[in-house]
Amino acid sequence: MTSPSIGHVSDTARWVAVYRALESARPDALFHDELASMLAGEQGVTLGASGMLPRGARNHWPTVVRTRLVDDLVIDSLQRGCDRVINLAAGLDTRPYRLDIPAETIWYEADLPDLIAYKAARLADRRARCERVTRTVDVTDETATAEFLAEACEGARAVLVITEGLLPYLEASQVRMLSNALRRPEIRWWAQDHWSPAMLRMVNLTMGRELGSARWTFASSLNFYQDWSVETAHSIFRAAARWHRSPLVLRGWALLPDTEPGARLERSQFWCGAVRLTHSDREGRV
Template identity: 60%
Template sequence: MVTEPSIRDVSDTARWVAAYRAIESERPDALYRDPLAARLAGPEGVSMTATGPSMWPTVVRTKLIDDLILDSIAAGCDRVVNLAAGLDTRPFRLALPAELDWYEADLPELLGYKESVLAGETPNCRRITRTVDVTDTAALTAFLDEATAGARNTLVLTEGLLPYLRPADVATLRDALRRPDVRWWAIDHWSPGMLRMVNLTLGRKLASARWQFAAPLDFFRGWTVDSAASVFRAAALAKRSQPVLRGSAWTPEHAIGPLEKSLLWCGAVRFTHADVRGTE
Protein backbone atom coordinates (compact mmCIF):
# COMPACT_ATOMS: atom_id res chain seq x y z
CA MET A 1 0.00 0.00 0.00
CA VAL A 2 1.28 3.45 -0.91
CA THR A 3 1.06 5.93 1.96
CA GLU A 4 -0.54 9.22 1.04
CA PRO A 5 1.79 12.19 1.45
CA SER A 6 1.11 14.17 4.61
CA ILE A 7 1.86 17.46 2.81
CA ARG A 8 -1.06 18.44 0.61
CA ASP A 9 0.03 21.88 -0.58
CA VAL A 10 2.63 24.59 -0.08
CA SER A 11 0.82 26.05 2.94
CA ASP A 12 1.20 22.73 4.76
CA THR A 13 4.98 23.10 4.61
CA ALA A 14 4.67 25.97 7.11
CA ARG A 15 3.50 23.53 9.81
CA TRP A 16 6.23 21.12 8.77
CA VAL A 17 8.95 23.74 9.19
CA ALA A 18 7.46 24.90 12.51
CA ALA A 19 7.59 21.31 13.80
CA TYR A 20 11.32 21.14 13.06
CA ARG A 21 11.85 24.48 14.82
CA ALA A 22 10.10 22.99 17.83
CA ILE A 23 12.34 19.91 17.73
CA GLU A 24 15.47 22.07 17.51
CA SER A 25 14.24 24.23 20.42
CA GLU A 26 14.17 21.19 22.70
CA ARG A 27 17.86 20.43 22.24
CA PRO A 28 20.23 21.45 25.05
CA ASP A 29 22.50 22.97 22.38
CA ALA A 30 19.67 24.54 20.35
CA LEU A 31 20.71 27.05 17.71
CA TYR A 32 17.63 29.09 18.67
CA ARG A 33 14.62 28.83 20.96
CA ASP A 34 11.13 29.10 19.53
CA PRO A 35 8.58 28.58 22.33
CA LEU A 36 5.68 29.12 19.92
CA ALA A 37 6.72 26.62 17.25
CA ALA A 38 5.09 23.53 18.77
CA ARG A 39 1.73 25.26 19.12
CA LEU A 40 1.86 26.51 15.56
CA ALA A 41 2.92 23.13 14.15
CA GLY A 42 0.11 21.32 15.93
CA PRO A 43 -0.45 17.57 15.59
CA GLU A 44 -0.50 17.89 11.81
CA GLY A 45 2.97 19.38 11.73
CA VAL A 46 4.34 16.79 14.13
CA SER A 47 2.95 13.99 11.95
CA MET A 48 4.88 15.37 8.97
CA THR A 49 8.18 14.84 10.79
CA ALA A 50 7.48 11.15 11.43
CA THR A 51 8.79 9.94 8.08
CA GLY A 52 11.40 11.05 5.59
CA PRO A 53 14.96 12.32 5.96
CA SER A 54 16.10 14.76 8.62
CA MET A 55 15.39 18.40 7.80
CA TRP A 56 18.68 19.75 9.16
CA PRO A 57 19.09 22.16 6.20
CA THR A 58 15.86 23.90 7.22
CA VAL A 59 16.93 24.04 10.87
CA VAL A 60 20.28 25.61 9.98
CA ARG A 61 18.73 27.92 7.39
CA THR A 62 16.57 29.43 10.13
CA LYS A 63 19.64 30.30 12.18
CA LEU A 64 21.47 31.79 9.20
CA ILE A 65 18.50 34.01 8.32
CA ASP A 66 18.23 35.04 11.99
CA ASP A 67 21.82 36.22 11.81
CA LEU A 68 21.23 38.15 8.57
CA ILE A 69 18.25 39.95 10.12
CA LEU A 70 20.12 40.97 13.24
CA ASP A 71 23.14 42.04 11.18
CA SER A 72 20.88 44.15 8.93
CA ILE A 73 19.29 45.87 11.94
CA ALA A 74 22.74 46.64 13.32
CA ALA A 75 23.57 48.17 9.92
CA GLY A 76 20.55 50.49 9.96
CA CYS A 77 17.56 48.42 8.84
CA ASP A 78 14.40 50.33 9.79
CA ARG A 79 11.75 48.04 8.28
CA VAL A 80 11.36 44.29 7.72
CA VAL A 81 8.95 42.92 5.13
CA ASN A 82 8.40 39.16 5.26
CA LEU A 83 6.74 37.81 2.12
CA ALA A 84 4.97 34.44 2.44
CA ALA A 85 5.82 34.61 6.13
CA GLY A 86 4.16 31.29 6.93
CA LEU A 87 4.37 30.43 10.62
CA ASP A 88 7.55 32.42 11.24
CA THR A 89 7.78 33.79 14.80
CA ARG A 90 10.82 36.06 14.64
CA PRO A 91 8.93 39.18 15.82
CA PHE A 92 8.24 37.26 19.05
CA ARG A 93 11.53 35.43 19.60
CA LEU A 94 14.28 37.76 18.31
CA ALA A 95 15.61 40.73 20.27
CA LEU A 96 14.26 43.43 17.96
CA PRO A 97 13.95 47.20 18.45
CA ALA A 98 10.50 48.03 19.83
CA GLU A 99 10.12 50.80 17.22
CA LEU A 100 10.82 48.47 14.26
CA ASP A 101 7.89 47.94 11.87
CA TRP A 102 7.71 44.30 10.79
CA TYR A 103 5.26 43.52 7.98
CA GLU A 104 4.09 39.99 7.25
CA ALA A 105 2.17 38.84 4.18
CA ASP A 106 0.64 35.48 3.41
CA LEU A 107 -2.52 33.78 2.16
CA PRO A 108 -5.74 34.33 4.14
CA GLU A 109 -6.21 30.79 5.48
CA LEU A 110 -2.65 30.42 6.75
CA LEU A 111 -2.52 33.92 8.21
CA GLY A 112 -5.89 33.41 9.91
CA TYR A 113 -4.70 30.18 11.51
CA LYS A 114 -1.49 31.84 12.70
CA GLU A 115 -3.32 34.78 14.25
CA SER A 116 -5.69 32.46 16.11
CA VAL A 117 -2.78 30.52 17.64
CA LEU A 118 -0.82 33.66 18.53
CA ALA A 119 -3.78 35.50 20.06
CA GLY A 120 -2.63 37.00 23.35
CA GLU A 121 1.08 36.89 22.46
CA THR A 122 3.00 40.19 22.35
CA PRO A 123 5.69 40.73 19.70
CA ASN A 124 8.94 42.53 20.47
CA CYS A 125 8.35 45.07 17.68
CA ARG A 126 5.44 46.60 15.78
CA ARG A 127 4.00 43.70 13.75
CA ILE A 128 1.58 44.36 10.88
CA THR A 129 -0.04 41.55 8.89
CA ARG A 130 -1.70 41.59 5.48
CA THR A 131 -3.25 38.90 3.28
CA VAL A 132 -1.37 38.90 -0.02
CA ASP A 133 -0.79 36.40 -2.82
CA VAL A 134 2.79 37.21 -3.81
CA THR A 135 2.17 35.85 -7.32
CA ASP A 136 -0.48 38.55 -7.89
CA THR A 137 1.69 41.38 -9.21
CA ALA A 138 -0.85 44.14 -8.59
CA ALA A 139 -1.54 42.97 -5.03
CA LEU A 140 2.19 42.58 -4.34
CA THR A 141 2.95 46.08 -5.63
CA ALA A 142 0.18 47.63 -3.51
CA PHE A 143 1.43 45.77 -0.45
CA LEU A 144 5.03 46.87 -1.02
CA ASP A 145 3.90 50.47 -1.44
CA GLU A 146 2.28 50.29 1.99
CA ALA A 147 4.91 48.19 3.72
CA THR A 148 7.88 50.32 2.68
CA ALA A 149 6.25 53.75 3.02
CA GLY A 150 8.42 56.01 5.16
CA ALA A 151 11.30 53.52 5.36
CA ARG A 152 14.78 54.09 4.02
CA ASN A 153 16.51 50.76 4.67
CA THR A 154 14.01 47.95 4.23
CA LEU A 155 15.00 44.30 4.48
CA VAL A 156 12.75 41.96 2.50
CA LEU A 157 12.62 38.28 3.48
CA THR A 158 11.49 35.48 1.17
CA GLU A 159 12.66 32.54 3.25
CA GLY A 160 11.25 29.22 2.05
CA LEU A 161 9.34 30.82 -0.83
CA LEU A 162 11.25 30.89 -4.11
CA PRO A 163 11.59 27.12 -4.74
CA TYR A 164 7.79 26.78 -4.80
CA LEU A 165 7.29 29.51 -7.42
CA ARG A 166 7.44 29.27 -11.18
CA PRO A 167 10.57 30.83 -12.69
CA ALA A 168 8.48 33.60 -14.28
CA ASP A 169 7.01 34.49 -10.86
CA VAL A 170 10.49 34.65 -9.32
CA ALA A 171 11.62 36.95 -12.13
CA THR A 172 8.62 39.23 -11.52
CA LEU A 173 9.38 39.31 -7.79
CA ARG A 174 13.06 39.98 -8.46
CA ASP A 175 12.17 43.07 -10.47
CA ALA A 176 9.35 44.25 -8.17
CA LEU A 177 11.68 44.38 -5.17
CA ARG A 178 14.19 46.69 -6.84
CA ARG A 179 12.80 49.77 -5.13
CA PRO A 180 14.81 52.68 -3.69
CA ASP A 181 13.44 52.00 -0.19
CA VAL A 182 14.50 48.34 -0.25
CA ARG A 183 18.14 48.10 0.76
CA TRP A 184 18.42 44.32 1.21
CA TRP A 185 16.70 41.15 0.08
CA ALA A 186 17.40 37.93 2.03
CA ILE A 187 16.69 34.50 0.54
CA ASP A 188 17.53 30.88 1.11
CA HIS A 189 19.25 29.91 -2.13
CA TRP A 190 19.09 26.45 -3.68
CA SER A 191 20.99 25.86 -6.90
CA PRO A 192 19.71 23.59 -9.70
CA GLY A 193 21.66 20.61 -8.40
CA MET A 194 20.11 21.02 -4.98
CA LEU A 195 16.59 21.25 -6.44
CA ARG A 196 17.05 17.91 -8.18
CA MET A 197 18.32 16.38 -4.95
CA VAL A 198 15.37 17.68 -2.92
CA ASN A 199 12.75 16.52 -5.41
CA LEU A 200 14.46 13.14 -5.65
CA THR A 201 14.52 12.57 -1.88
CA LEU A 202 11.33 14.40 -0.86
CA GLY A 203 9.28 14.51 -4.04
CA ARG A 204 6.68 11.96 -2.96
CA LYS A 205 6.25 13.60 0.44
CA LEU A 206 5.98 17.08 -1.05
CA ALA A 207 3.33 15.94 -3.55
CA SER A 208 1.89 19.09 -5.21
CA ALA A 209 4.39 21.19 -3.24
CA ARG A 210 7.35 19.86 -5.21
CA TRP A 211 9.98 22.49 -5.91
CA GLN A 212 9.73 24.31 -9.24
CA PHE A 213 12.44 26.95 -9.21
CA ALA A 214 16.21 26.89 -8.93
CA ALA A 215 18.86 28.87 -10.75
CA PRO A 216 22.41 30.08 -10.25
CA LEU A 217 22.60 33.38 -8.39
CA ASP A 218 23.31 35.25 -11.63
CA PHE A 219 19.58 34.78 -12.37
CA PHE A 220 19.00 37.68 -9.97
CA ARG A 221 19.96 40.42 -12.41
CA GLY A 222 20.20 43.85 -10.87
CA TRP A 223 21.10 42.42 -7.47
CA THR A 224 24.55 41.97 -5.92
CA VAL A 225 25.43 39.35 -3.31
CA ASP A 226 26.12 41.26 -0.12
CA SER A 227 26.46 38.24 2.19
CA ALA A 228 26.41 34.47 1.66
CA ALA A 229 26.69 31.61 4.16
CA SER A 230 26.77 27.93 3.24
CA VAL A 231 24.08 25.73 4.78
CA PHE A 232 26.34 22.66 4.53
CA ARG A 233 29.26 24.37 6.26
CA ALA A 234 27.07 25.84 9.00
CA ALA A 235 25.37 22.48 9.57
CA ALA A 236 28.70 20.70 9.86
CA LEU A 237 30.04 23.26 12.33
CA ALA A 238 26.87 22.95 14.41
CA LYS A 239 26.89 19.14 14.13
CA ARG A 240 23.41 19.04 12.62
CA SER A 241 24.20 17.24 9.37
CA GLN A 242 25.00 13.54 9.04
CA PRO A 243 28.53 12.50 10.05
CA VAL A 244 29.41 11.76 6.42
CA LEU A 245 28.93 15.47 5.65
CA ARG A 246 30.86 16.84 8.62
CA GLY A 247 33.88 17.48 6.41
CA SER A 248 31.92 20.45 5.04
CA ALA A 249 33.11 22.35 8.13
CA TRP A 250 36.47 22.76 6.39
CA THR A 251 35.10 23.74 2.98
CA PRO A 252 34.97 27.34 1.74
CA GLU A 253 32.01 29.45 2.85
CA HIS A 254 31.29 30.15 -0.79
CA ALA A 255 31.12 27.74 -3.70
CA ILE A 256 34.25 26.62 -5.47
CA GLY A 257 34.54 28.97 -8.40
CA PRO A 258 32.25 31.98 -9.00
CA LEU A 259 29.40 31.80 -6.48
CA GLU A 260 26.96 33.52 -8.84
CA LYS A 261 27.34 30.72 -11.40
CA SER A 262 27.43 27.73 -9.03
CA LEU A 263 25.07 24.86 -9.89
CA LEU A 264 25.64 23.04 -6.60
CA TRP A 265 25.50 25.37 -3.61
CA CYS A 266 22.88 26.25 -1.02
CA GLY A 267 22.91 28.86 1.66
CA ALA A 268 21.49 32.06 3.09
CA VAL A 269 22.07 35.01 0.81
CA ARG A 270 21.51 38.72 1.29
CA PHE A 271 21.36 40.89 -1.82
CA THR A 272 21.61 44.61 -2.33
CA HIS A 273 21.08 46.54 -5.55
CA ALA A 274 22.51 49.50 -7.43
CA ASP A 275 19.50 51.74 -6.79
CA VAL A 276 19.85 51.58 -3.01
CA ARG A 277 20.14 54.90 -1.19
CA GLY A 278 21.82 53.49 1.91
CA THR A 279 21.74 54.86 5.40
CA GLU A 280 21.81 58.49 6.23
Protein backbone atom coordinates in the same frame (compact mmCIF):
# COMPACT_ATOMS: atom_id res chain seq x y z
CA MET B 1 0.61 3.73 -2.62
CA THR B 2 1.07 6.31 0.12
CA SER B 3 -0.46 9.68 -0.71
CA PRO B 4 1.68 12.81 -0.48
CA SER B 5 1.89 14.41 2.95
CA ILE B 6 1.62 17.90 1.46
CA GLY B 7 -1.61 18.93 -0.22
CA HIS B 8 -0.69 22.59 -0.72
CA VAL B 9 2.60 24.45 -0.51
CA SER B 10 1.36 26.38 2.55
CA ASP B 11 1.17 23.06 4.44
CA THR B 12 4.98 23.04 4.61
CA ALA B 13 4.75 25.85 7.19
CA ARG B 14 3.67 23.32 9.81
CA TRP B 15 6.62 21.07 9.03
CA VAL B 16 8.96 24.00 9.59
CA ALA B 17 7.26 24.80 12.91
CA VAL B 18 7.74 21.16 13.98
CA TYR B 19 11.44 21.40 13.15
CA ARG B 20 11.79 24.62 15.16
CA ALA B 21 10.06 22.96 18.11
CA LEU B 22 12.37 19.94 17.96
CA GLU B 23 15.46 22.15 17.77
CA SER B 24 14.28 24.33 20.64
CA ALA B 25 14.07 21.26 22.88
CA ARG B 26 17.76 20.44 22.42
CA PRO B 27 20.20 21.42 25.19
CA ASP B 28 22.48 22.92 22.52
CA ALA B 29 19.68 24.57 20.53
CA LEU B 30 20.68 27.07 17.84
CA PHE B 31 17.64 29.14 18.77
CA HIS B 32 14.70 28.98 21.16
CA ASP B 33 11.18 29.24 19.81
CA GLU B 34 8.65 28.76 22.58
CA LEU B 35 5.77 29.31 20.15
CA ALA B 36 6.77 26.64 17.62
CA SER B 37 4.95 23.77 19.34
CA MET B 38 1.77 25.81 19.64
CA LEU B 39 1.87 26.73 15.95
CA ALA B 40 2.74 23.21 14.81
CA GLY B 41 -0.30 21.91 16.67
CA GLU B 42 -0.61 18.73 18.69
CA GLN B 43 -0.59 16.51 15.61
CA GLY B 44 2.58 18.06 14.26
CA VAL B 45 4.47 17.83 17.54
CA THR B 46 3.33 14.23 18.07
CA LEU B 47 4.60 13.26 14.63
CA GLY B 48 7.93 14.92 15.29
CA ALA B 49 8.42 13.41 18.72
CA SER B 50 7.49 9.91 17.56
CA GLY B 51 9.70 9.97 14.48
CA MET B 52 6.62 9.54 12.27
CA LEU B 53 7.27 12.45 9.95
CA PRO B 54 7.44 11.35 6.29
CA ARG B 55 10.62 9.44 5.52
CA GLY B 56 12.28 12.21 3.51
CA ALA B 57 11.33 14.88 6.04
CA ARG B 58 12.62 13.33 9.26
CA ASN B 59 16.09 14.82 9.23
CA HIS B 60 15.36 18.48 9.75
CA TRP B 61 18.89 19.86 10.00
CA PRO B 62 18.89 21.92 6.74
CA THR B 63 15.75 23.80 7.81
CA VAL B 64 17.07 24.38 11.32
CA VAL B 65 20.40 25.69 10.06
CA ARG B 66 18.65 27.88 7.49
CA THR B 67 16.49 29.33 10.25
CA ARG B 68 19.52 30.28 12.34
CA LEU B 69 21.37 31.75 9.35
CA VAL B 70 18.40 33.94 8.43
CA ASP B 71 18.06 34.92 12.11
CA ASP B 72 21.64 36.18 11.97
CA LEU B 73 21.00 38.11 8.74
CA VAL B 74 17.97 39.80 10.31
CA ILE B 75 19.88 40.83 13.44
CA ASP B 76 22.82 42.09 11.37
CA SER B 77 20.50 44.12 9.13
CA LEU B 78 18.82 45.70 12.18
CA GLN B 79 22.23 46.62 13.57
CA ARG B 80 23.08 48.26 10.25
CA GLY B 81 20.07 50.55 10.25
CA CYS B 82 17.14 48.45 9.03
CA ASP B 83 13.90 50.09 10.18
CA ARG B 84 11.36 47.90 8.40
CA VAL B 85 11.15 44.14 7.76
CA ILE B 86 8.85 42.60 5.17
CA ASN B 87 8.44 38.82 5.35
CA LEU B 88 6.81 37.48 2.18
CA ALA B 89 5.05 34.10 2.52
CA ALA B 90 5.85 34.34 6.23
CA GLY B 91 4.11 31.09 7.12
CA LEU B 92 4.36 30.34 10.85
CA ASP B 93 7.52 32.36 11.41
CA THR B 94 7.91 33.82 14.93
CA ARG B 95 10.92 36.13 14.63
CA PRO B 96 8.98 39.25 15.78
CA TYR B 97 8.34 37.37 19.05
CA ARG B 98 11.65 35.65 19.71
CA LEU B 99 14.41 37.89 18.29
CA ASP B 100 15.81 40.99 19.98
CA ILE B 101 14.11 43.50 17.69
CA PRO B 102 13.96 47.23 18.50
CA ALA B 103 10.43 48.22 19.53
CA GLU B 104 10.32 50.98 16.91
CA THR B 105 10.81 48.51 14.06
CA ILE B 106 7.75 47.78 11.93
CA TRP B 107 7.48 44.15 10.82
CA TYR B 108 5.14 43.25 7.94
CA GLU B 109 4.04 39.68 7.22
CA ALA B 110 2.24 38.59 4.08
CA ASP B 111 0.71 35.20 3.30
CA LEU B 112 -2.44 33.45 2.14
CA PRO B 113 -5.70 34.02 4.08
CA ASP B 114 -5.91 30.61 5.77
CA LEU B 115 -2.38 30.82 7.17
CA ILE B 116 -2.84 34.41 8.35
CA ALA B 117 -6.10 33.46 10.12
CA TYR B 118 -4.65 30.30 11.71
CA LYS B 119 -1.61 32.13 13.01
CA ALA B 120 -3.67 35.04 14.32
CA ALA B 121 -5.88 32.66 16.30
CA ARG B 122 -2.92 30.80 17.79
CA LEU B 123 -1.05 33.97 18.76
CA ALA B 124 -4.04 36.01 19.89
CA ASP B 125 -2.77 36.38 23.46
CA ARG B 126 0.89 36.89 22.54
CA ARG B 127 2.63 40.21 22.02
CA ALA B 128 5.40 40.77 19.50
CA ARG B 129 8.51 42.73 20.46
CA CYS B 130 7.82 45.32 17.77
CA GLU B 131 4.86 46.55 15.75
CA ARG B 132 3.67 43.63 13.61
CA VAL B 133 1.34 44.10 10.66
CA THR B 134 -0.18 41.20 8.72
CA ARG B 135 -1.73 41.26 5.27
CA THR B 136 -3.27 38.57 3.07
CA VAL B 137 -1.30 38.58 -0.18
CA ASP B 138 -0.72 36.07 -2.94
CA VAL B 139 2.89 36.83 -3.84
CA THR B 140 2.39 35.35 -7.30
CA ASP B 141 -0.13 38.11 -8.07
CA GLU B 142 1.92 40.96 -9.54
CA THR B 143 -0.62 43.70 -8.88
CA ALA B 144 -1.43 42.60 -5.33
CA THR B 145 2.26 42.27 -4.50
CA ALA B 146 3.06 45.74 -5.85
CA GLU B 147 0.21 47.28 -3.86
CA PHE B 148 1.30 45.50 -0.69
CA LEU B 149 4.93 46.59 -1.09
CA ALA B 150 3.86 50.19 -1.63
CA GLU B 151 2.01 50.10 1.69
CA ALA B 152 4.67 48.18 3.58
CA CYS B 153 7.51 50.43 2.41
CA GLU B 154 5.77 53.74 3.06
CA GLY B 155 7.82 55.91 5.40
CA ALA B 156 10.72 53.44 5.62
CA ARG B 157 14.37 54.27 4.96
CA ALA B 158 16.06 50.85 4.97
CA VAL B 159 13.84 47.82 4.34
CA LEU B 160 14.87 44.18 4.64
CA VAL B 161 12.73 41.74 2.64
CA ILE B 162 12.72 38.05 3.58
CA THR B 163 11.64 35.28 1.21
CA GLU B 164 12.77 32.31 3.30
CA GLY B 165 11.36 29.02 2.01
CA LEU B 166 9.44 30.67 -0.83
CA LEU B 167 11.38 30.83 -4.08
CA PRO B 168 11.86 27.06 -4.71
CA TYR B 169 8.07 26.68 -5.01
CA LEU B 170 7.71 29.39 -7.68
CA GLU B 171 8.20 29.37 -11.43
CA ALA B 172 11.14 31.29 -12.88
CA SER B 173 8.81 33.91 -14.33
CA GLN B 174 7.26 34.48 -10.89
CA VAL B 175 10.67 34.87 -9.26
CA ARG B 176 11.65 37.37 -11.97
CA MET B 177 8.44 39.32 -11.34
CA LEU B 178 9.15 39.39 -7.61
CA SER B 179 12.74 40.45 -8.19
CA ASN B 180 11.55 43.39 -10.27
CA ALA B 181 8.88 44.33 -7.71
CA LEU B 182 11.48 44.48 -4.93
CA ARG B 183 13.61 47.03 -6.75
CA ARG B 184 12.13 49.90 -4.78
CA PRO B 185 14.26 52.74 -3.36
CA GLU B 186 13.19 51.92 0.21
CA ILE B 187 14.34 48.29 -0.03
CA ARG B 188 18.01 47.96 0.84
CA TRP B 189 18.34 44.19 1.37
CA TRP B 190 16.74 40.96 0.21
CA ALA B 191 17.39 37.84 2.33
CA GLN B 192 16.61 34.45 0.82
CA ASP B 193 17.62 30.82 0.90
CA HIS B 194 19.41 30.00 -2.34
CA TRP B 195 19.57 26.53 -3.90
CA SER B 196 21.57 25.45 -6.93
CA PRO B 197 19.80 23.42 -9.66
CA ALA B 198 21.60 20.26 -8.54
CA MET B 199 20.24 20.73 -5.02
CA LEU B 200 16.71 21.16 -6.38
CA ARG B 201 17.00 17.84 -8.18
CA MET B 202 18.31 16.18 -5.03
CA VAL B 203 15.44 17.51 -2.88
CA ASN B 204 12.80 16.37 -5.37
CA LEU B 205 14.49 12.99 -5.69
CA THR B 206 14.63 12.34 -1.94
CA MET B 207 11.40 14.06 -0.84
CA GLY B 208 9.30 14.27 -3.98
CA ARG B 209 6.62 11.85 -2.79
CA GLU B 210 6.14 13.66 0.52
CA LEU B 211 6.16 17.09 -1.10
CA GLY B 212 3.39 16.09 -3.51
CA SER B 213 2.05 19.23 -5.19
CA ALA B 214 4.71 21.26 -3.37
CA ARG B 215 7.63 19.79 -5.32
CA TRP B 216 10.33 22.36 -5.96
CA THR B 217 10.27 24.09 -9.33
CA PHE B 218 12.84 26.90 -9.17
CA ALA B 219 16.58 27.02 -8.72
CA SER B 220 19.22 29.08 -10.46
CA SER B 221 22.65 30.60 -10.29
CA LEU B 222 22.85 33.90 -8.44
CA ASN B 223 23.33 35.61 -11.80
CA PHE B 224 19.58 35.19 -12.27
CA TYR B 225 18.84 38.26 -10.14
CA GLN B 226 19.51 41.14 -12.48
CA ASP B 227 20.38 44.46 -10.82
CA TRP B 228 21.05 42.68 -7.52
CA SER B 229 24.46 41.93 -6.00
CA VAL B 230 25.36 39.32 -3.41
CA GLU B 231 26.42 41.11 -0.24
CA THR B 232 26.59 38.08 2.07
CA ALA B 233 26.39 34.33 1.45
CA HIS B 234 26.56 31.60 4.11
CA SER B 235 26.66 27.92 3.18
CA ILE B 236 24.12 25.73 4.97
CA PHE B 237 26.54 22.79 4.76
CA ARG B 238 29.43 24.70 6.29
CA ALA B 239 27.27 26.10 9.09
CA ALA B 240 25.72 22.69 9.75
CA ALA B 241 29.15 21.12 10.14
CA ARG B 242 30.30 23.94 12.41
CA TRP B 243 27.19 23.60 14.60
CA HIS B 244 27.26 19.76 14.57
CA ARG B 245 23.90 19.37 12.83
CA SER B 246 24.72 17.61 9.56
CA PRO B 247 25.21 13.83 9.18
CA LEU B 248 28.80 12.70 9.47
CA VAL B 249 28.88 11.67 5.82
CA LEU B 250 28.24 15.30 4.80
CA ARG B 251 30.79 16.96 7.07
CA GLY B 252 33.20 17.24 4.13
CA TRP B 253 30.70 19.53 2.39
CA ALA B 254 31.70 22.16 4.94
CA LEU B 255 34.59 22.89 2.58
CA LEU B 256 32.19 24.44 0.06
CA PRO B 257 32.57 28.23 -0.19
CA ASP B 258 30.79 30.28 2.43
CA THR B 259 31.10 34.04 2.30
CA GLU B 260 32.83 34.29 -1.07
CA PRO B 261 29.93 34.96 -3.47
CA GLY B 262 32.12 35.17 -6.55
CA ALA B 263 33.02 32.70 -9.28
CA ARG B 264 33.63 29.80 -6.90
CA LEU B 265 30.10 30.06 -5.56
CA GLU B 266 28.61 30.30 -9.06
CA ARG B 267 30.47 27.17 -10.15
CA SER B 268 29.37 25.11 -7.17
CA GLN B 269 26.76 22.55 -8.27
CA PHE B 270 25.80 21.58 -4.73
CA TRP B 271 25.71 24.93 -3.00
CA CYS B 272 22.82 26.05 -0.82
CA GLY B 273 22.72 28.72 1.79
CA ALA B 274 21.33 31.95 3.20
CA VAL B 275 22.04 34.91 0.96
CA ARG B 276 21.52 38.64 1.36
CA LEU B 277 21.27 40.63 -1.84
CA THR B 278 21.44 44.38 -2.28
CA HIS B 279 20.62 46.65 -5.21
CA SER B 280 23.61 46.89 -7.53
CA ASP B 281 23.29 50.69 -7.58
CA ARG B 282 23.11 50.90 -3.77
CA GLU B 283 26.30 49.08 -2.85
CA GLY B 284 28.23 50.97 -0.22
CA ARG B 285 25.44 53.44 0.53
CA VAL B 286 24.32 54.08 4.10
